[in-house]
Amino acid sequence: MEFKEIKSIIEENAPQGKVTGIDVEGPKVVIYTDDIGFFIDNNKEVRNLAMLLRKRIIMRSNPAQLLDPENAKKIIGQIIPPEANITDIRFDPVFEEVYIEAEKLGLVIGRYGATSDEITKKTGWTPKLVRKSPIESDTIRTVRKTLYENSDDRQKILKAVGKKIYRKPAAECDWIRVTPLGGAQEVGRSAFLLQTPESNVLIDCGINAAASGAGRYPDFRAAKLAMDQLDAVIISHAHLDHCGFLPYLFKYGYNGPVYCTEPTRDLMTLLQLDAVEIGTRENNELPFSPKDIREVVMHTIPLEYGEVADITPDMRLTLYNAGHILGSSMVHLHIGEGLHNLVYTGDLKFGDTRLLEAANSDFPRAETMIIESTYGGRYDIQPHRRESETELMNTIKETVKNKGKVLIPVFSVGRSQEVMMVLENFCRRKELEVPVYLDGMIWEATAIHTHYPEHLKRYVKHRVFNGQNPFLAEAFENVKGRNRMEIIESKDPCVILATSGMMTGGPSVEYFKQLAADKNNSLVFVGYQAEGSLGRRLQNGLKTIPVDDNGRTKTINVEMAVKTIEGFSGHADRRQLLGYAKKIHPKPKRALVVHGEAKNAISLASTFYEMFQIESSAPRNLDTIRLM
Ligand SMILES: [Zn+2]
Ligand SMILES: [Zn+2]
Numbered sequence: 001m002e003f004k005e006i007k008s009i010i011e012e013n014a015p016q017g018k019v020t021g022i023d024v025e026g027p028k029v030v031i032y033t034d035d036i037g038f039f040i041d042n043n044k045e046v047r048n049l050a051m052l053l054r055k056r057i058i059m060r061s062n063p064a065q066l067l068d069p070e071n072a073k074k075i076i077g078q079i080i081p082p083e084a085n086i087t088d089i090r091f092d093p094v095f096e097e098v099y100i101e102a103e104k105l106g107l108v109i110g111r112y113g114a115t116s117d118e119i120t121k122k123t124g125w126t127p128k129l130v131r132k133s134p135i136e137s138d139t140i141r142t143v144r145k146t147l148y149e150n151s152d153d154r155q156k157i158l159k160a161v162g163k164k165i166y167r168k169p170a171a172e173c174d175w176i177r178v179t180p181l182g183g184a185q186e187v188g189r190s191a192f193l194l195q196t197p198e199s200n201v202l203i204d205c206g207i208n209a210a211a212s213g214a215g216r217y218p219d220f221r222a223a224k225l226a227m228d229q230l231d232a233v234i235i236s237h238a239h240l241d242h243c244g245f246l247p248y249l250f251k252y253g254y255n256g257p258v259y260c261t262e263p264t265r266d267l268m269t270l271l272q273l274d275a276v277e278i279g280t281r282e283n284n285e286l287p288f289s290p291k292d293i294r295e296v297v298m299h300t301i302p303l304e305y306g307e308v309a310d311i312t313p314d315m316r317l318t319l320y321n322a323g324h325i326l327g328s329s330m331v332h333l334h335i336g337e338g339l340h341n342l343v344y345t346g347d348l349k350f351g352d353t354r355l356l357e358a359a360n361s362d363f364p365r366a367e368t369m370i371i372e373s374t375y376g377g378r379y380d381i382q383p384h385r386r387e388s389e390t391e392l393m394n395t396i397k398e399t400v401k402n403k404g405k406v407l408i409p410v411f412s413v414g415r416s417q418e419v420m421m422v423l424e425n426f427c428r429r430k431e432l433e434v435p436v437y438l439d440g441m442i443w444e445a446t447a448i449h450t451h452y453p454e455h456l457k458r459y460v461k462h463r464v465f466n467g468q469n470p471f472l473a474e475a476f477e478n479v480k481g482r483n484r485m486e487i488i489e490s491k492d493p494c495v496i497l498a499t500s501g502m503m504t505g506g507p508s509v510e511y512f513k514q515l516a517a518d519k520n521n522s523l524v525f526v527g528y529q530a531e532g533s534l535g536r537r538l539q540n541g542l543k544t545i546p547v548d549d550n551g552r553t554k555t556i557n558v559e560m561a562v563k564t565i566e567g568f569s570g571h572a573d574r575r576q577l578l579g580y581a582k583k584i585h586p587k588p589k590r591a592l593v594v595h596g597e598a599k600n601a602i603s604l605a606s607t608f609y610e611m612f613q614i615e616s617s618a619p620r621n622l623d624t625i626r627l628m
Helices: 004-014 036-041 043-052 069-079 105-109 110-122 138-147 150-163 247-250 260-282 290-299 383-401 415-428 442-451 458-465 483-489 509-514 536-541 574-582 598-612
Strands: 019-024 028-031 055-060 086-092 097-102 126-131 177-180 193-195 200-203 231-233 258-260 300-302 306-312 315-321 329-335 340-344 370-372 405-409 435-438 476-477 494-498 522-525 546-551 551-556 561-564 588-595 615-617
Touching: 004 028, 004 043, 019 150, 028 036, 036 043, 036 055, 043 055, 043 247, 055 435, 069 086, 069 097, 069 110, 086 110, 105 110, 105 126, 110 126, 138 150, 138 260, 138 290, 138 442, 150 290, 150 306, 150 405, 177 405, 231 315, 231 476, 247 260, 247 290, 258 260, 258 315, 260 290, 260 300, 260 442, 290 300, 370 574, 383 415, 383 522, 415 435, 415 494, 435 442, 435 509, 494 509, 509 546, 536 561, 561 574, 574 598, 588 598, 598 615
Parallel strands: 028 055, 097 126, 200 231, 231 258, 258 300, 340 370, 370 588, 405 494, 405 522, 435 476, 435 494, 522 561, 588 615
Antiparallel strands: 019 028, 086 097, 177 193, 193 200, 306 315, 315 329, 329 340, 546 551
């Protein structure tokens, strides 16, 4: 839909004389009015316009009618009951929003948004409600500050994006094709270029942390695409194999939007900043800097699950829960006004975890599915969760009995919180009574989880809301830098959760070097270990490792027990992937199997065909597949 069409629909259908201006900010339509009270009392008018346009609408007062912040603050203080415990109020005149941070958000919102509406009616400002989290997150504070302090620039970006989305299309959509630039027949550097005659959209933009050289980044050179030809980037979730290369695009001239959920924006900022820091420290520099990460934040347009957004003249995007990590999404794209529908699963979990609900499997339409296959191999069947939890607890008990230490390398985002939930459960039952140290970015990632309890599993959400936040259990202790040696040298047994999850660097490797030579210690893998990573080599029985000792190389013998406990993965195993293909509704006609080692992807693709008669293949990187 072109902007002029949007305008004429509003002008023809809005009540006479009530609309004074129309604009677009990203996919959203902004309507200005002299009478905001009218639209609040008659909200069916707004709903009607939204339905005709099939777009989200933001209603705003004319700036002249905004109450000055000082008086508005007084009125807000009178409207919101003191029990809400307001901790901060800030005004953003550009977007006419007032950020209200409070401990008890329910009281701020009021019944059916009544309190919120009253604030807008009396002050002109639109409240943005922010929950005061029990654990502060530096990342979220920085992200919000960046957006708040640069709202002028932010609005300019959104307006430019909106103009581009609602441009006059130059070509009719008569073909659709997709090209993996990375992440096909491999795990890492996921990037899928989706093209029509009108649009170029990139889904995910990852790095392969375990690879060096050419295999580390997606192959943009082969795509022959100038950065300014790219319309939009969609990020499925915050793991670096899906978003680690995104800042690079901004460094080299990309200036468009990034779509993802709000938790993904915050988590990926944390992980990208961390990756830059580790890269610099370990002489494996990434080709971008924190400045480029800031650009990502400024250009990110967060979407809620189920929210439909136009992203180009011929593509409409909706995100759905993928069950993999906080904020993880499946990407649904409706292309060319009914021509074709694509579901990209990203990384998915179609089963029980302690942290998140299982992946969504219901879509309005779906002709092509691009699905992951990390554990898609013929023998990739994970044990049931309960068995895995018992096995983990037995391993810990055994090690503790021998006065040893248990090292669990984990991704800071996802597996950490999942394993924390498991350990917290054992702590409550008094089965686990040694300290659990968290090292690396785990605590900060956990803080981000507590900011978005509504994204967590119902049971966890309730506990967080009722002051029984499982992440705040007594056993957990956040390790800050120099305490690491104290923990290693202490004679007391303990559990250590440390990043990185595949031992490609970071504290998990530091602990390992110190703990490896003692047979009473245990190393437990609970997550995926990529080919080439130290973790994978240890899983495969590596017995000695060279370490740097004051400039000299010495060899450490690996005496500690090395164990892999399957079943904690955030990925669906083969059974769940087949279950997903069976359950997904409507049934796609075609499946492209990606994000798995070649043999796994190929095996899963052929089974899809045998079992469900879905035309399936496991494309290689740079294979272009025509969808239409
Ligand atoms: Zn992932
Ligand atoms: Zn992944």
